[in-house]
Amino acid sequence: MWGSSFSILSYPSPNFTASLLVPAATLRSGTSLPVNLHPKPYTSDTPFAPEVVKAVDSLQYEFRAVDDLVARNSAKVLKAFQNVRLGSHHFGGSTGYGHDEAGGREALDNAFAEIVGAESAIVRSQFFSGTHAITCALFALLRPGDELLAVAGAPYDTLEEVIGKRDSQGLGSLKDFGVEYREVPLAEDGGLDWEKLASALKPQTKCALIQRSCGYSWRQSLSVDEIGKAIRLIKMQNPDCLVMVDNCYGEFVETTEPPSVGADLIAGSLIKNPGGTLAPCGGYVAGRAKWVKAAAARLSAPGLGVDMGSTPGDIMRTFFQGLFLSPQMVGEAVKGMILIAEVMQSKGYKVQPLPRAPRHDTVQQSSICHFAKLLQNSKVHCHQINKKK
Numbered sequence: 001m002w003g004s005s006f007s008i009l010s011y012p013s014p015n016f017t018a019s020l021l022v023p024a025a026t027l028r029s030g031t032s033l034p035v036n037l038h039p040k041p042y043t044s045d046t047p048f049a050p051e052v053v054k055a056v057d058s059l060q061y062e063f064r065a066v067d068d069l070v071a072r073n074s075a076k077v078l079k080a081f082q083n084v085r086l087g088s089h090h091f092g093g094s095t096g097y098g099h100d101e102a103g104g105r106e107a108l109d110n111a112f113a114e115i116v117g118a119e120s121a122i123v124r125s126q127f128f129s130g131t132h133a134i135t136c137a138l139f140a141l142l143r144p145g146d147e148l149l150a151v152a153g154a155p156y157d158t159l160e161e162v163i164g165k166r167d168s169q170g171l172g173s174l175k176d177f178g179v180e181y182r183e184v185p186l187a188e189d190g191g192l193d194w195e196k197l198a199s200a201l202k203p204q205t206k207c208a209l210i211q212r213s214c215g216y217s218w219r220q221s222l223s224v225d226e227i228g229k230a231i232r233l234i235k236m237q238n239p240d241c242l243v244m245v246d247n248c249y250g251e252f253v254e255t256t257e258p259p260s261v262g263a264d265l266i267a268g269s270l271i272k273n274p275g276g277t278l279a280p281c282g283g284y285v286a287g288r289a290k291w292v293k294a295a296a297a298r299l300s301a302p303g304l305g306v307d308m309g310s311t312p313g314d315i316m317r318t319f320f321q322g323l324f325l326s327p328q329m330v331g332e333a334v335k336g337m338i339l340i341a342e343v344m345q346s347k348g349y350k351v352q353p354l355p356r357a358p359r360h361d362t363v364q365q366s367s368i369c370h371f372a373k374l375l376q377n378s379k380v381h382c383h384q385i386n387k388k389k
């Protein structure tokens with residue numbers, strides 16, 4: 001496990017010194033690990049472009065902070081696995097109705113709930129995607145005559161047909177079932193509009209939807225602290241309003257998750273962060289037990305809930321292993337994004353977030369407005385590669 005947390009050791013850097021590397025190794029393991037005390041000096045045949053080498057050198061503080069994040073979240077996952085007494089018998093899966101499985105499904109649900117600070121969770125291969133898990137959560141919380149309020153501007157576009165913002169052609173959107181919808185647009189800086197949010201709730205607002213990640217929009221992603229502040233503001237106006245957080249791309253980017261700041265439900269995809277690159281499918285809903293149960297009834301059927309659903313083959317093993325690896329994979333992604341932001345910014349491209357800004361999701365945006373400039377740059381880069389050959 002720790003091997004890959006030393007991944008920065010493989011970056012070619014003229015400035016790495018033994019004093020920088022040794023404490024990192026001893027701090028983490030408490031035992032002596034085979035650490036490369038004499039990294040090779042920078043040579044011109046490095047596979048990395050000089051801009052990348054320079055950026056890596058300037059980002060040591062940020063990379064170290066990511067290592068800390070990974071260690072904290074990995075410890076949290078391990079603790080949860082210990083608490084559910086995870087064993088190899090849990091990896092077996094099941095077929096048919098899924099009644100006869102060996103406790104892996106329940107162990108995974110309980111471990112996941114503990115990791116995200118929730119009362120309960122349902123983690124299943126039968127969730128097709130993030131959109132599907134979010135849909136089950138929304139249909140669990142809303143009934144005809146209720147209002148859904150999106151408080152972070154327009155939600156991710158696959159939700160438009162779910163909500164009925166875009167015509168779902170009578171296929172059963174929330175609007176088809178008589179659920180009203182409203183949005184609080186984002187503020188000019190791309191963050192939450194706190195002033196508007198302070199008076200946005202109506203008595204019929206039954207559910208507030210908060211999208212944690214920017215997704216593919218040029219807007220700010222929300223920190224867990226900001227989500228907590230928004231939840232307090234929502235509940236102050238209408239204590240009966242439930243808060244559902246679209247957690248896609250946010251998992252393990254911070255050390256806490258939205259249920260620990262009051263979210264009633266969160267939902268996301270195992271094909272993103274919490275699958276740790278190993279889960280081949282699936283998603284989750286977590287939060288307050290009553291509402292997780294209701295979301296489970298949307299996924300399966302009322303009365304079947306969490307107790308059915310086969311998981312054939314190797315899927316349970318990949319779910320557990322993926323969850324175990326997820327903090328590390330998220331950490332690697334965050335380091336990669338910081339690096340890309342630094343290099344792209346040094347080339348004059350607009351990036352969001354900025355390289356040294358706090359991270360709240362695994363999305364890095366860069367605006368490549370000047371296509372000609374990109375082509376020009378790539379020509380230079382190709383030319384350099386060709387020259388080296």
Ligand SMILES: Cc1ncc(COP(=O)(O)O)c(C=O)c1O
Nearest residue numbers: 129130131156213215246248269
């Ligand atoms: C913020 C956000 N929410 C929801 C989704 C939908 O997830 P999926 O593509 O798994 O349905 C995405 C997808 O990228 C996303 O970025």
